[in-house]
Amino acid sequence: MADAPDRHARRREATRAKLVAATRTLIARQGADSTRIQEITDEADVGFGSFYNHFESKDAIVEAVLAETIAAQAAAIDALTAAIDDPAEVVAAAHRSFVRRARSDPDWGWLLLRLDMSHGVLRASLGPYAQSDLRVGVASGRLQVPDETIALYAMGGALLAVMRLVLDGAAPPDADVHHAEGVLRLLGLDRDEAHEVARRPLPTRPAPTPATPR
Amino acid sequence: MADAPDRHARRREATRAKLVAATRTLIARQGADSTRIQEITDEADVGFGSFYNHFESKDAIVEAVLAETIAAQAAAIDALTAAIDDPAEVVAAAHRSFVRRARSDPDWGWLLLRLDMSHGVLRASLGPYAQSDLRVGVASGRLQVPDETIALYAMGGALLAVMRLVLDGAAPPDADVHHAEGVLRLLGLDRDEAHEVARRPLPTRPAPTPATPR
Numbered sequence: 351m352a353d354a355p356d357r358h359a360r361r362r363e364a365t366r367a368k369l370v371a372a373t374r375t376l377i378a379r380q381g382a383d384s385t386r387i388q389e390i391t392d393e394a395d396v397g398f399g400s401f402y403n404h405f406e407s408k409d410a411i412v413e414a415v416l417a418e419t420i421a422a423q424a425a426a427i428d429a430l431t432a433a434i435d436d437p438a439e440v441v442a443a444a445h446r447s448f449v450r451r452a453r454s455d456p457d458w459g460w461l462l463l464r465l466d467m468s469h470g471v472l473r474a475s476l477g478p479y480a481q482s483d484l485r486v487g488v489a490s491g492r493l494q495v496p497d498e499t500i501a502l503y504a505m506g507g508a509l510l511a512v513m514r515l516v517l518d519g520a521a522p523p524d525a526d527v528h529h530a531e532g533v534l535r536l537l538g539l540d541r542d543e544a545h546e547v548a549r550r551p552l553p554t555r556p557a558p559t560p561a562t563p564r
Numbered sequence: 565m566a567d568a569p570d571r572h573a574r575r576r577e578a579t580r581a582k583l584v585a586a587t588r589t590l591i592a593r594q595g596a597d598s599t600r601i602q603e604i605t606d607e608a609d610v611g612f613g614s615f616y617n618h619f620e621s622k623d624a625i626v627e628a629v630l631a632e633t634i635a636a637q638a639a640a641i642d643a644l645t646a647a648i649d650d651p652a653e654v655v656a657a658a659h660r661s662f663v664r665r666a667r668s669d670p671d672w673g674w675l676l677l678r679l680d681m682s683h684g685v686l687r688a689s690l691g692p693y694a695q696s697d698l699r700v701g702v703a704s705g706r707l708q709v710p711d712e713t714i715a716l717y718a719m720g721g722a723l724l725a726v727m728r729l730v731l732d733g734a735a736p737p738d739a740d741v742h743h744a745e746g747v748l749r750l751l752g753l754d755r756d757e758a759h760e761v762a763r764r765p766l767p768t769r770p771a772p773t774p775a776t777p778r
Contacts, residue, residue: 383597494755497742503729504722504746511721512714521713528711532718535749541708 366404368394373415378460381467382412416465419458424479430553437487438539438547442530444483445509446552449526452513459517466510477502487537494538505533580618582608587629592674596626630679633672638693644767651701652753652761656744658697659723660766663740666727673731680724691716701751708752719747 372394376385387408391398405411430447431440452459466473480502487493495501512529515521522528527548534544586607590599601622605612619625644661645654666673680687694716701707709715726743729735736742741762748758 496745496759497736497739499729499734499736500726500739500742501746503725504743507721507723507725507728508718509721510725511717514721515713515717522711525711525714528714529718531710532715532750535752536746538749538755540754541752545710 362403365394365396365400368396369401369404369411370414370418373411374419374461375457377412377415377464378457381464382408415461419461419465420476423462424476427479433553436547437483437490437492438534438537438543439550440483441480441487441493441505441537442534442548442550443552444480445505445530445533446526446548448509449512449516449521449529452516453521453525456517459513463510463514463517473503473506477506480505484537495536501536504536508533508536576617579608579610579614582610583615583618583625584628584632587625588633588675589671591626591629591678592671595678596622629675633675633679634690637676638690641693647767650761651697651704651706652748652751652757653764654697655694655701655707655719655751656748656762656764657766658694659719659744659747660740660762662723663726663730663735663743666730667735667739670731673727677724677728677731687717687720691720694719698751709750715750718750722747722750 369390372390373385376389376393385408387401388398390408390411391401401411405414427444427447431443434440434443452462481498484493484495484498484502488495488498508529512521512525516525531544531548534547535541539547583604586604587599590603590607599622601615602612604622604625605615615625619628641658641661645657648654648657666676695712698707698709698712698716702709702712722743726735726739730739745758745762748761749755753761
């Protein structure tokens with residue numbers, strides 16, 4: 351077995367983490383396309399040259415940010431919904447947690463929106479999770495949609511737009527509930543049922559651990 | 565009354581139109597942020613300096629493209645839905661026409677997506693039209709939503725996402741119908757009614773005239 355990392359390795363890891371955190375911040379602020387490596391190293395307060403000890407290119411570090419953000423969010427949603435049996439409630443809880451986190455953590459919200467614009471993050475990375483939840487619900491008969499792919503895109507696009515409304519400070523306080531109610535209607539629940547399921551108390555649990563130091 | 569424009573004025577107008585058309589093409593291809601004035605004048609095949617005879621800045625020409633694109637689309641939707649009495653059918657026809665045009669005119673579709681990313685076009689410009697249609701439907705009792713703002717954003721975001729699916733070539737042939745069916749459910753129609761209204765024949769009419777020469 352390897353020993354605990356020595357001081358050099360720890361310092362190396364700390365520099366990498368600073369670079370990733372700086373990239374997260376810059377993408378949230380201005381998008382990946384407009385972010386230059388020089389800005390990343392300035393924001394991280396490390397020398398320009400040391401960037402290349404850790405990443406081959408800007409694309410490589412953006413990919414790292416993407417992978418860590420997605421993995422953390424997927425784990426948080428899984429934890430949140432693990433104890434829920436009703437497939438409709440699982441979808442509602444997932445969507446509500448996105449909308450609520452956009453409000454409580456705007457940097458994270460902007461990061462997700464910017465990453466989606468430049469890399470299609472919700473489609474490529476969270477799409478399979480949403481698809482799996484939808485399929486379970488359709489197989490059980492609880493959910494019913496005319497076309498699965500269209501429903502997935504419509505849900506994802508609606509979620510991004512509502513997150514944006516929240517980030518712009520223009521959303522009503524219970525935006526998460528109203529958005530979930532709309533999604534449940536889209537998935538075939540009737541109005542009364544959508545109203546009820548969207549308002550079930552969310553499972554309580556500790557806040558997710560950020561994937562990278564802030 | 566002024567005479568018909570003389571040759572100089574016509575030539576001036578033709579140059580302006582070429583610049584606007586070139587900008588449309590470049591925004592659709594690569595987004596407004598990445599487009600430089602030099603590329604616009606190259607694409608339009610006019611001298612770099614003549615740009616400033618027509619526009620003060622890149623932002624000014626992007627605004628012109630935006631205004632013309634929105635005005636043309638709003639007019640097309642108005643014409644399409646003028647003879648429809650059912651507010652639910654008006655919404656369905658509007659959404660279907662967007663999805664169908666994204667398929668038949670991908671340059672236009674990408675233009676709208678890119679403009680929305682950089683300028684929030686659907687929110688700022690088409691939003692009021694969508695809001696007005698929604699309000700008529702809610703006032704008549706035909707449509708019912710838990711929160712109007714959330715419903716508008718959800719519909720707009722869903723539409724953009726489905727248009728993107730179409731532009732990526734991954735949408736089923738009747739994407740417009742399935743998307744409209746989802747929107748109608750979101751607006752409170754029950755499943756059978758949403759199914760029926762989304763499939764009503766679209767009014768037939770001539771294709772909309774492009775706002776700028778191609």
